[in-house]
Amino acid sequence: MLLFLMRRILIAVPTIILISIFVFALQKLLPGDPLLVLAGEERDPAVLELLREKYRLNDPIHVQYFTWITNALQGDLGISLRTNQPVTELMLQKLPVTLQLAAMSMIFALVIGVPAGILSAYRKGTLTDYVANVVALSGLSIPNFWLGIMLILLVSVKWQLLPASGYVPLSEDFGQSIRTMLMPSFVLGTALAATMMRHTRSAMLGVLSADYVRTARAKGLSERSVVLKHAFRNALTPIVTLTALLFGELVAGAVLTEQIFTIPGFGKMVVDAVFNRDYAVVQGIVLVTAVGFILMNLLADVLYFILNPRLRGQ
Amino acid sequence: MNDASAPVSADATLGGASENRVWKKFRAHRSALLGGILVVFFILIAILAPILPIPDPAATDWGAVRKAPSAAHWMGTDEIGRDVLSRLVWGAQASLLAGVVSVGIALALGVPLGILAGYFGGWIDAVISRCTEALLAAPFLILAIALAAFLGPSLTNAMIAIGISATPIFIRLTRGQVLNVRSEDYVDSALAIGLPTPKILRRYILPNVLPPILVQATLTIATAIIAEASLSFLGLGQQAPAPSWGSMLNTAKNFLNQAPWMALWPGISIFLVVLGFNLLGDGLRDALDPREQ
Numbered sequence: 001m002l003l004f005l006m007r008r009i010l011i012a013v014p015t016i017i018l019i020s021i022f023v024f025a026l027q028k029l030l031p032g033d034p035l036l037v038l039a040g041e042e043r044d045p046a047v048l049e050l051l052r053e054k055y056r057l058n059d060p061i062h063v064q065y066f067t068w069i070t071n072a073l074q075g076d077l078g079i080s081l082r083t084n085q086p087v088t089e090l091m092l093q094k095l096p097v098t099l100q101l102a103a104m105s106m107i108f109a110l111v112i113g114v115p116a117g118i119l120s121a122y123r124k125g126t127l128t129d130y131v132a133n134v135v136a137l138s139g140l141s142i143p144n145f146w147l148g149i150m151l152i153l154l155v156s157v158k159w160q161l162l163p164a165s166g167y168v169p170l171s172e173d174f175g176q177s178i179r180t181m182l183m184p185s186f187v188l189g190t191a192l193a194a195t196m197m198r199h200t201r202s203a204m205l206g207v208l209s210a211d212y213v214r215t216a217r218a219k220g221l222s223e224r225s226v227v228l229k230h231a232f233r234n235a236l237t238p239i240v241t242l243t244a245l246l247f248g249e250l251v252a253g254a255v256l257t258e259q260i261f262t263i264p265g266f267g268k269m270v271v272d273a274v275f276n277r278d279y280a281v282v283q284g285i286v287l288v289t290a291v292g293f294i295l296m297n298l299l300a301d302v303l304y305f306i307l308n309p310r311l312r313g314q
Numbered sequence: 315m316n317d318a319s320a321p322v323s324a325d326a327t328l329g330g331a332s333e334n335r336v337w338k339k340f341r342a343h344r345s346a347l348l349g350g351i352l353v354v355f356f357i358l359i360a361i362l363a364p365i366l367p368i369p370d371p372a373a374t375d376w377g378a379v380r381k382a383p384s385a386a387h388w389m390g391t392d393e394i395g396r397d398v399l400s401r402l403v404w405g406a407q408a409s410l411l412a413g414v415v416s417v418g419i420a421l422a423l424g425v426p427l428g429i430l431a432g433y434f435g436g437w438i439d440a441v442i443s444r445c446t447e448a449l450l451a452a453p454f455l456i457l458a459i460a461l462a463a464f465l466g467p468s469l470t471n472a473m474i475a476i477g478i479s480a481t482p483i484f485i486r487l488t489r490g491q492v493l494n495v496r497s498e499d500y501v502d503s504a505l506a507i508g509l510p511t512p513k514i515l516r517r518y519i520l521p522n523v524l525p526p527i528l529v530q531a532t533l534t535i536a537t538a539i540i541a542e543a544s545l546s547f548l549g550l551g552q553q554a555p556a557p558s559w560g561s562m563l564n565t566a567k568n569f570l571n572q573a574p575w576m577a578l579w580p581g582i583s584i585f586l587v588v589l590g591f592n593l594l595g596d597g598l599r600d601a602l603d604p605r606e607q
Binding site: 134248285294 | 578
């Protein structure tokens with residue numbers, strides 16, 4: 001187990017280094033001087049030079065990279081050109097908001113996607129299976145920002161059941177916090193539920209025809225027990241791994257969802273940073289989400305290892 | 315069956331039969347056919363936009379601001395009196411163009427790199443694979459947003475950004491397929507008779523790795539259309555006054571109370587065209603999957 005983990009971590013290291021080079025190069029290779037924003041209307045050459053010195057932009061490119069990556073490793077992702085706050089501090093402020101959105105969306109995705117996948121596989125070829133598939137494919141095809149807009153129109157504007165936007169921290173008012181997050185997480189969750197359903201269905205189809213399921217049936221076990229205890233447990237491995245792998249989709253989906261529901265999280269921060277040409281923030285977010293994704297991949301591998309007893313002996 | 319006696323070469327018979335079977339399976343797949351119809355419908359709309367009897371999509375009419383659907387404006391008008399139907403029709407061009415061009419970019423970059431990695435292996439494979447993994451680690455939309463932001467907001471840059479972000483998917487897929495095909499006997503035979511590498515790649519590797527890539531390309535067009543709409547929605551894609559479904563939705567969200575129709579139609583259009591490509595891709599996958607035959 002330890003050896004396996006060590007090997008996975010060793011493979012992850014070059015990937016992380018490469019990402020950091022990409023992220024760094026992104027800003028360096030492309031046109032536009034981020035300092036022009038700071039230099040004011042006149043763009044005085046003396047001021048620009050002073051700023052270049054301050055942000056060490058006159059150093060050779062590899063020196064700039066090493067300074068940047070060394071700082072990043074120590075948790076210093078630079079200063080936001082716009083707000084003058086450290087990027088790490090800004091991210092830590094927004095993190096709980098996006099985490100709450102992500103967690104609640106995942107609950108929706110699991111509660112809808114997994115039972116639908118099990119049912120659809122169990123009733124393969126029937127109307128239930130067909131309907132579940134059509135709904136899942138529709139879920140994959142609906143742009144989630146449009147679904148959000150339509151829900152605001154119906155639930156908030158027309159029926160006035162839930163707030164259309166805003167965010168209340170969990171610590172401030174638990175009930176209100178959940179209420180404001182309900183619609184955004186439903187929007188984000190349904191998109192993931194579709195993927196979850198399709199994967200659960202295919203995993204279940206694989207195990208439902210396995211010999212041990214036939215044996216369980218032959219023993220005269222109830223269908224409920226056969227499906228949930230014998231089949232589902234074995235289909236669980238790919239589902240758990242998928243949950244970890246959906247992290248990327250979750251973060252990307254959060255960008256649009258937070259934009260529509262004006263939730264002050266990670267996603268809204270990246271969009272605001274893009275429009276303010278606040279490159280340090282954009283770089284920081286891309287780097288952190290990518291590293292987060294790699295860590296989730298690592299977690300998925302470890303979970304796969306733990307859940308699959310056949311691998312443990314190796 | 316009845317053409318078994320026809321004097322055609324074994325090769326041609328096999329190829330024809332296989333094509334026939336794929337086409338038959340595809341036609342029998344009713345949802346795939348529906349997907350095909352949806353896609354063709356939107357392509358026709360996009361191509362015929364200039365000759366359809368609809369008003370100029372950029373023509374403003376201050377006397378008809380935010381008018382509900384009527385005989386004069388079937389889908390209503392927007393916040394400066396432009397015809398929503400007309401903007402929807404012209405917006406189809408931007409969406410389809412973005413879908414096809416960005417996937418074109420991803421294919422043009424991804425397939426050759428995937429073939430290189432899979433066929434030659436060694437350090438070439440190591441370098442390409444590590445870079446692919448690194449790019450795959452950044453969430454698709456975040457990468458596209460970052461690239462679009464650094465390149466500057468425009469439809470062309472959005473397409474480039476989406477194309478680059480989708481490239482690693484094709485590198486990985488092609489590489490995997492090439493690894494499978496490379497160990498086949500016919501590739502060994504081609505090597506044994508001393509065919510030059512470019513010829514082997516062109517004649518034996520590429521045609522055999524294409525089917526799954528075609529399926530993935532169809533499905534990625536769907537993803538790319540949503541990505542373009544998302545970027546335009548955020549203001550990073552098509553710029554005003556040129557119409558695009560995403561930017562129409564961006565404006566529409568400010569007038570939900572007064573003009574809900576502004577938000578309804580662009581969303582339905584995105585949904586239908588993306589559903590079309592998804593159904594088509596699923597159908598193609600089933601039709602081309604040898605295990606299902």
